[in-house]
Amino acid sequence: MRRKSASGSALRFRRISQRDPGRRGPGEILPCFGGCGRGAGGPPGPYKQRLWGRPFLLSPPFLEILLFSPQLDLSELQKQLEKSQSLFPENPSVWVKDMAGYLNYKLQAPKSDPTLSQHPHDYPYCLVSKDLRTIIKSLLSKAGGVLELFFDHCIYTMLQELDKTPGESLHGYRICIQALLVDKPKVATANLSKYLELLRCHHNRTPKCLTIMWALGQAGFADLTEGLKVWLGIMLPVLGLKSLSPFAITYLDRLLMMHPNLTKGFGMIGPKDFFPLLDFAFMPNNSLSPSLQEQLQQLYPRLKVLAFGAKPEATLHTYFPSFLSRTTPNCPTGMRKELLSCLMECLTLDPLSFSVWRQLYIKHLSQSSLLLNHYLETWDSTSKKVRKSLQETVHLFKVTNDELAAKGPSSAEDVAACRAACQSLLLKMKAGGPPWPRLALVLLVFIAGFLMHDVRTHGSFQASASARVLRSCGILPASQQAWNTVSHLSMEGYSWLEAKAPLCYTRVTSTLAPNLELAWAKMLEMAADLSGKCSAQLVWLSDHLPRFTEWLQARVPEFVLCGAEYLKELLLFLMKNCFLPAVDYLAAALEGAWQRWADSCDGEGSWECLRTQLTSLILSSWGYLQDTPGMIKDWASGILSGH
Structure with missing residues (x-):
């Protein structure tokens, strides 16, 4: 009986005043979705909204919603809701269903595509006035135990309306869904398997599928974690379908754009979800169009960050087997490049990846040869830590290759390729640079x-x-004289310190000790007073420091990589424009000096000639040093006499 009464209550809303939609009665207001500024009626001029942070003017369909929709009287809505609560005081599901039916009947608008792709992500809820939002949220808070049932009701009712020939605009149900998921996004993800089954039941009805995906996707705009749950549980399984793939990728793009801090999504994407995305992004001739595949490739770096998580050094070895098995000789160029990069990242960050590679080596000889050759090509950029682990691994591979070659001709080509790669790497390791x-x-x-x-x-x-x-x-006499001078000065300095240091220490302590003690006491008092006054700030800092740390961990790697790239460019510039010209100039100068010395010695490099040249150089340098103080003195005297 209550269900029947509830349906009758909802149907009553369809029979409310059928006056001309363009006229306004006393006390009635137009549905200004989001606050129109002046008064309770329609906007006085072009209505401005914000899309992705940028202002835009509403198009004619928007203005038609605002100015030519059936009249919505908030006081009448409040009365109807109070009446529903009085008739069914213990059935809050009837209250919220009546509210959704009333809003959907009153808020009519021109039909648009099921995903509202031409509007902001929070349309039509972004146009709801503050008073109407208060009414909706107040009623939803009273119906906390039936919110999942209400969410189901909105979706199923929208699907039923799509079956009707004229149908309604569904804006009332959309507004209720958005108002519900803004505060409680987990309502949408409580039973995703049920909605996936519903999606499969309507796979040949694209508008219904898109409506379901749109409704569930509203949870992601409030919470990245819930949005990823929806995308992985609902949209990834249908990513290959031509009619649904554009919305799935567009939603993912908008979701990641709205949540630049990816740390909240760590742990959501695992290997079983990541590798299908990798195949969709890089494998050619799949079920995605080239434009959608290119769009997914642009999102792929952020998806990889989400998949690897906050501690890639502890998780990447679980990704290594799948990366290695996909790296085949017939793999497309773009896919192979990404796979080799990911394999090197696994081996660099997670040491356990080397042990996983050793276990998989015999079953993946062709893939391992590609990885070994890639290391051979990028050897100069490989870190010392990785080189050490790689050297041990290559030695083990060499022994395994010899055993496989002795067994027989099976996989002879792959074994030969691995043997050649291992031999080249071992030679590269032995050669190295000058020690x-x-x-x-x-x-x-x-x-x-x-x-x-x-x-x-x-x-x-x-x-x-x-x-x-x-x-x-002439070097020995000069060094002996310098040593004697240094020894004499050191002894004099030690004697002076031995005589004067105790006296100076006594004077300093007697003069500064009282002041230092007073300053220390004042500093302790100031520290105690400061800690008492700043306790609230310290508590705030301790609460927000983990968030700042997460933000820093998410962004520092990008800054570090950019800084390293800039440093590399700077070093190359200095090498090309400063160091190499300086080396050439120094070589030419040394060659000229050698030629002058050989000419002065008549081509004979005897010790006597070398001693003569060094003595002449030392005497000239000593004479220059003796003349320098006199020159400085004359210069200073000239400046002083001028003033």
């Missing part, structure tokens, strides 16, 4: 050994050949 630290150490040990042998042979350093060479060049 400058080792060479310097060997040279230092050689010089020390030579000096020790020379001193031991001649009995003392003064009698050794090394001392004679240094003495003939």
Whole structure:
């Protein structure tokens, strides 16, 4: 009986005053969806709304909604809702259903596509006035236990209206769905399997499928997690269908654009969801059109961030097997490039990926040869940590290759390709760059050994050949004089400190100790006072610091990569324009100096000529240094005399 009465109550709304829609009665207002500014009636001029943060003027269909829809009297709506609550005080589902039926009957608008693709994401709820929003939310708060049933009612009623020949605009039900999911988005995701089955039942009715997808998708605009649940549970299974794929990808684009902070979506996309997306994005000749595939490729980097999560170093080894199995020689170029990049990322960030690779090596020889050759091509950019792990892995692969080659001709081509790649990598590892630290150490040990042998042979350093060479060049007397000077000055300084330091310490402590103690006490008082006054700010900081940390973790990698790219460009610029010209100039200068020295020695590189040249250079430098203080003194005297 209550169900019948509820239906009668909803039908009563269709029989309310059938006056001319363009006329206004006393106390009645037009449905200004979102507040029209002046008064309760229609807008005085072109109505402005915001789409993606940008203002735009409403098109004629929008204005037709505002100015030529059936008249909506909020007081009459309030009376009807109060009457419904008085008739069915213990059945809140009747209240909300009556409200939805009344709004849908009153708020008529020109028909549009089921997804409202030409409107903002929150249309038509964005045009609802503040008073009407208050009424809707107040009633929904009273019906907290039946909200899932009400959501089902709105969707099923919209599907029934689509079967009718003229039908209604469904704006009332859309407004109720949006008002409900803005505050409680989990209502839409409570039973997604039921809606997926409903979607499959209506697979040959595109408007109905799009209506279901639109209604469920409203949950994502309030919560990224719920939006991803809807997309993965409802839209991904139908991504290959020609009629539904455009809305699925457009919704995903809008969802990720509205939630730039992807940290809230970590953990939602797993390997079973990620790899179908990878295939759709990069495999040619799939069920997506080229334009949709290109749009999905643009969204793919953000989907990969969501899939890898907050700690890729602990999860990437679970993605490695699927990446490796897809990296075949017949794989398309774009797909292969992305797969190799992902495999290298797994091996770089998650060390467990190497152990997974070793276990899968025998069953994936052709894929492993591609990965090994890719490492061979990008060896210079590989980090030292990865090189060490890769070296151990390649040695194990080499042993495995020898065993496979000894067993027989099965997979001979793949084994040969892997053997060649492993051999090239091992040669690359052995070659490396010049071991400058080792060479310097060997040279230092050689010089020390030579000096020790020379001193031991001649009995003392003064009698050794090394001392004679240094003495003939003039280096030994100069170094001995410098050492004597440094030793004398050091002894004088130590004697002065030994005599003056205790006296200075006593004076400083007697003078500054009281002031320092007072300053320390004041500092402690100020710190205590400051902590008491800033306790609220400290609590706020402790509450918001985790959010800031999440934001920083989500964005820092991009900044770091950009900074590294800019640093690379700067180093290349300096290498090309500064370092290489400087090296050429230095080489030319050394060659010229060598030629001048050879000419001065008549082509004979004897020790006597070298000693003469070094002595001349030292004397000229010493004379220049002696003249420099006099020049500075004359310059300063000239400036002072001028003033």
